[in-house]
Amino acid sequence: MPRRPSECGGIAMPNRHRPIPSREAGHLAAIALVAVALAAIPPFCPAQEPDLDEARSLFRAGAYSEAARLAGEAVRGFVWEEEWIRLKVAAELATGEDEAALASLQQGLSRFSASLPLLLFAPDVLRYNDGEEEIPAVLERVERLIRFAPERYDSAEGRVAAGRFFLLRGVDPKRVLDQFYDEAIHRQPDFVPAYLESARLALEKQDGALAAQTLARAPAEAADDPEYHALLALAFSEDDRARSAEEIDAALAINPNHVESLLLWADHLLEAERLDEASAILDRVLAVNPREQRAWAFRAVIAHLRNDPEGEADARLHALERWPNNPEVDHIIGRELSQKYRFAEGAESQRRALLADPDFLPAKLQRCQDLLRLGLEEEGWTLADEVFERDPYNVVAYNLVTLKDELDDYVVLEGDGLRVRMEPTEAELYGDRVLDLLGRARRTLQQRYGATVDEPVLVEVFPSKNDFAVRTFGLPGADGFLGVCFGRVITAISPAAQGANPSNWESVLWHEYCHTVTLARSRNRMPRWLSEGISVFEEGRENPGWAARITPHFRAKLLADDLTPLSGLSASFLAPESPMDLQFAYVESALAVEFLVERAGLDGLTGLLDDLAAGMPINEALPDRVGMSLNEIDARFLDFARDRARAANPGASWEEPDLPPDADSDAVRAWLDDHPGNIPGWRRLALRLIDEQRWEEAREAVRRLKELDPDDVGPENADLLLATIARNLDDPEAERRALEAVVSRDAGASGALLRLIELDEAGEDWARLAEHARQLLAVNPLIAAPHRSLARAAERLGQPGEAIEAYRDLALLDPTDPAEIHYRLASLLHDEGRLDEARLEVLKALEEAPRFRAAHRLLLEVVDERDGPSPTPDDPFDELDLLEPETEGARP
Template sequence: MHCSSIRQSVSRVKRFSEVVAAAIVWFAASGTAQAADLEEATNLYRTGQYDEAAKHAAEAVGRGAATESWYALKIQSEMTRGKYSEAGASLNEATRRFPASLTLFLLGREVRRFSPQTEGEEAANNLIERIVINAPQRYGTLEGQLALGRFFLRRGADPKKVLDRFYDPLMKKEPEFADPFFAAAELALDKQDYALAAETLRQAPKHAAEDPRFHYLRALAFAQDDRAASTKTLAEALKINPRYVDALLLKADDQIDAEQYADAAKTLDQALEVNPQEPRAWAYRAVLAHLRNDAEGETRARKSALAPWAGNPEVDTLIGRKLSEKYRFAEGAAALKQAVALDPSYLPAKVQLSQTLLRLGDEAEGWKLVEEIVAKDAYNVVAFNLTTLRDRLAQFRTIEEDGIVLRMDPREAELYGARVLDLLKRAKTELSAKYGVAPPNPIVVEIFPRKQEFAVRTFGLPGADGLLGVCFGRVVTANSSASQGEHPSNGESVLWHELCHVVTLTKTHNKMPRWLSEGISVYEEGLKDPAWGSAMTPRLRSMLVGDELTPLSRLSSAFLAPKTAQHVQFAYFESALAVEFLVQKAGLPALNGLLDDLGAGKNLDDVLPTRTKMTLEQLDKEFAQFARGKAATAAPEATWEEIDLPDDADSAAVIAWLETRPKSFRGWQRLATRLVAERKWPEAKAALLKFQALFPDYVGPENAYIMLAAVHKHSADAAAEHAVLEELAQRNGDAIPAYQRLMELDEAAGDWAGVARNANRFLAVNPLVPEPYRRLARAAEHLDRRDEAITAYRALATLDDTDPAEVHFRLAKLLHQAGKRDEARREVLKSLEEAPRFLESHRLLLELVDADAVKPPPGPASPPDPRPSR
């Protein structure tokens, strides 16, 4: 039910830094005095003392005692500090001395890109290939096998074969050797298989945790599904090495996601202190400049990013990815296309571009790119998943009307596609008028009956637990009730929410903070139908009055790394309260003006004071008062003690407990529940009325309304039962048991309008079960709503086989009344096929035959059409 940020790794996971780190570790284990010196120097590098490490390496080289690992450490230290020319000179010297070194060769490609004066890549490649082919025994050691695996991956070998032939055997043979685990995790990350990367690192030896690279790789692996864990393990990496550039850049990436732009700028400054030429840091600066509408600053930062290597595709890929994650899909696609133009073989750019294009609705180009990626790399998880999804989407039914393209599973489209389309059209019309914007044309809405299909379409990967819908601008994806288990959410409220995103994102050109986007959509849900709004709960109330309330000026941070699912819910709830507060304080025109300002590229912190006539400090203070006031009025008389009684305590024990806590919400809830269970109906009714009065808005588990209804049902007081269930229905948009019982009560009372109303409430939550269609069909017949009855009976014919003869007969009768005799005849024949002796169907068939017999004769024949038939 929300727009979501898509994260990928912030750097190439097979960077040469990992290659050299592997080499350094195994040389350091050789046991000589020189190796001990190397181990000390390596630890200096690992902890961020790069200049000291380079100094030790230079001294070893100077005294003529250097092994290839000393050269590797020297080159790596120079590259990390941005001393690209020095690194190039070191590489030239090292490769002349150790021409067969795979470690130096693997370093060489990156160094040569940043140091054009170094010797050519082609010559180095030809030499090392001849050595590998003619003398493979050189690489028979554990370290040599690891280097061979990396080498063959560089040459485009099958990743699975490299894993099976090199990495897996090393991990099994030497479980205390950490580098194969790192290499395998990097390979999994490269293929976007984050779960496999996390599992591989879990099996790494304990001492791997002493290396910041271990924690950095784990942070990347967790970043997709567990942001809190990713943040925690990233902090571990920076604890070991506060100057670890890759980790600093991932931290800045997180801060940009949280809209903590000033903090991100400071983190980038730390990275640039280590390497003033670091291309990725300058690329992030370009992103920050873009987000503050600083075109000149963006151009300067991108130029600085490309200065060391003008053909570096990673720069524009990073810019394009972050802009896309900020919902600037058009700008993101433009940057990604620049990356592809610089290097058409650079797959990370193509993977990100394909997803961005699909989110823009540019499907032809997006799917074409997916095909190219799979052809080049069959192990890319995202591309493979998307290819499978494309085949599935080809089976969907497409319904197009009034600028809306709706795609659904064929069976679901048959059942309720028209209902969905009607809702989307109404939402588009009403919300576009309210916010003064012409919606995009077309709006594409795809509804998936399988959660994994929704996740792949939305994120490229399985998962997405807890999400019901996502809007990218003019493309909306959503889960149908079929994917939500036994207790689905109200699908119509979800679609209204997402169409509101379409409107506000269009108005702002996707330039709005997440809290404002989500807050408006949740706010509009509640305005459309109070039952759709976010209901106050005891937990939300305690978070509002406690210390978990996020200031309005920093609300987007609440979505970044929520501690629990409850904190996610709280972020939505608080954002909607913030929008309600802004509308009350400044009015809807001010909110619309705020969206216009954002669309013009202005900063929210600058325009909020202008539109509300309040400083940010005043807004934070008054919003906190507003939110806590809402909490206080929700249950002003209640107290919130925990119940220190056994779970099986009887009502007498609870009554005794309440004597000293007469306003306890949980106490009265427990007492009412026990009295109902004990079937003490009069006492239960009195307790429930007290419980309801304490917190009238509570509609969660064991709420007063559903238990009072049970008490009234037992007392055969249908009117009272109906009244209390109607209160619940008006407060809870997912209350299927209430809708079900209300239909029964209304039908028994002959209130067919009530039956229809509650059948439609039920269908808004779950349109895939027969009961609401059956009752809606009967109600529509009594109310003389023939078209509605026909639609309901058609759905019933698809879903219910308990009495198909009756269903087809009633449908045939309605179609005959509507003058659709051919369709009526087909339905009555289906009825007789099910029940050949069904007398009423025989009579209707005869009536249809007689009607055909008295049809007027056809007019004069038309001349043949000279056009060829299609």
């Protein structure tokens, strides 16, 4: 969001913390001349002395013109109260009356020449009046005032104003915070502007959490100020969109004309692709101030998104009329385009911003992130270093340069059209599998969607959730995200960052590579719901175990009266009430894509991507491709989604049984007599019968549960309960069938796969063992079980290549019996004639277990075959036989 105005003494003041170089300059001749002229004007005596409290209230409520009128009366009457001048200048700037603001400032400085708050208006007032070259002289004057009479500014108000000045001069922000803002709060704990300035400083460093903490300490009366709520809205805008919206409402309830809040609202609406509503909010801003540059920048973005290049150029020209060298205009345009995944256009806008001001760090940092998301890493990382060097307190810059040091230790794997960057150990364990999976996705999806992808595609897999979040968003956090695609760059978290029950990483990478393909076909011009919907849809096409399921929670939302129509789906991703609701946005978007494919076919879907690539807005392209109006599309889709929800569990009900928690099976069964289709009731009966060890009755109850809810993948789904019952009845085949049903619906069911592996090994079913081990590797390749099982199965199936790789991976995982693993690996390599590798592995086995006799024998065989027979006794192990019995793999 654009930078916030600061406040001093209750009056909003321009806040330009961007450092301005200091240089000696002449005195302000224009101000001096005006001062002389004003001295000759006789005093004006109003009929009634203006009320300063009334003027403050008017200003705070957004009645800027009326506040300026009252202030003008006071100033003409030569009321010796400096705040009247500040109020008048602030009100005139708020309505775009820049020439009047200059005259008011000159008049004020003629009376209060040493007023730091008044002098700090000068940079903006001069910029807006073609006087940018005068700014260094003003700042030099301020510096002299502070240097020669510091005691004059030793109040809370003075320290806040001085702190703002030193930020303009590029002083260390930590010093400003400690010595000025915090000291002001210490001296006067109820001085609201000190809290507001501290929060603004935190937000400039992109630390929303610190800003929110600072504002939480502010006195209660801060809540009467719209600025307080606007700052809170900005602090929460990334992580808590619902709270941010509440704070915007609170600010506008106090001041309906509060430009900062209106602009943040417009930003949220743009992100939700609600362009008409955003335009209406911008109309409100421009009604307050027709020269508000940021509003015109947003208008340029809307024109761009509507494929209106003339309108975009015209809006940008309007934006730059007030101050032609304002870098914030192109920065806003670029930032908003990057939010829409138009990173190339966004990076170009930041380049224009930097041409206007090479030291404008927000543009430099945004361009850095844009280039990194485009895969242009060399320049991107260079910019990160430059921003951090200039501003070491910027959270995003610090995070990025720290991450770069870690990434330098990663390895890069190359494949057809692919570069995969991974932590070294993880790369050894499953890097080849990542390349194979992505290669298959590349062939399948590029052919299916007829897309030409700019290659190589960079895929980065992070074992740390915070590292993933920093690379992806610039800040830690990102809960709920497993991967993100920017086009040619994909970021993902590895199973190491997901705890005990990781997701299937193969499905995640398939999903993200699908984004790469559809973004390429649409030239990064697709709404989020369509992009996510196609990727979820394609997951299910590739593997039914990856498909999204309609859970009871999702079913209820699909049948609710407030189900989001297709044309508004992108907004569902912005402010979900819970992680479950965010997941629902993906499910509903996938249903929308199914609906479109059913209506228009895959050719219609790819044609829609072409329309988007040509610049057509989605809601204009849909009717032509689907053959009906947008309203009809919305209505038909809602019917389609609800029909799918009803078909998932026909005749079932979901209310929880009205029974005490300790109700026994007989009580639950009696309740079910009156509620025969109730899914929670049958699940509760089954669990109670299992607790009572009434296995046959439990099996019958679970079978009824499965009839009612066959697709459930929850932790107490019918097949898992059937597997539990079969295990207690010692029926391994029934248990196997139930577990196979589980993994067919949920490819991430690691518990079921581990149990299947146990059953396979017990039954020596080597083919199934190999398959289940591979499936578990797609969930968690960082545990030993699937590697060990795959190695054993591949040996017995006569697949030495796969067995060798599995044993190598197993050796990396700190196994409990490394000697045995190196020995098995050496044996396989020996059989393959890879004698040097075999010799190295058998020596590793002997290093772990020096008296491992089988390894000694193998070593001699390897040496004999490699170097010829050695002059050793016929039985070199006779002496060892006297020392200990023969053991294989045991440690001494």
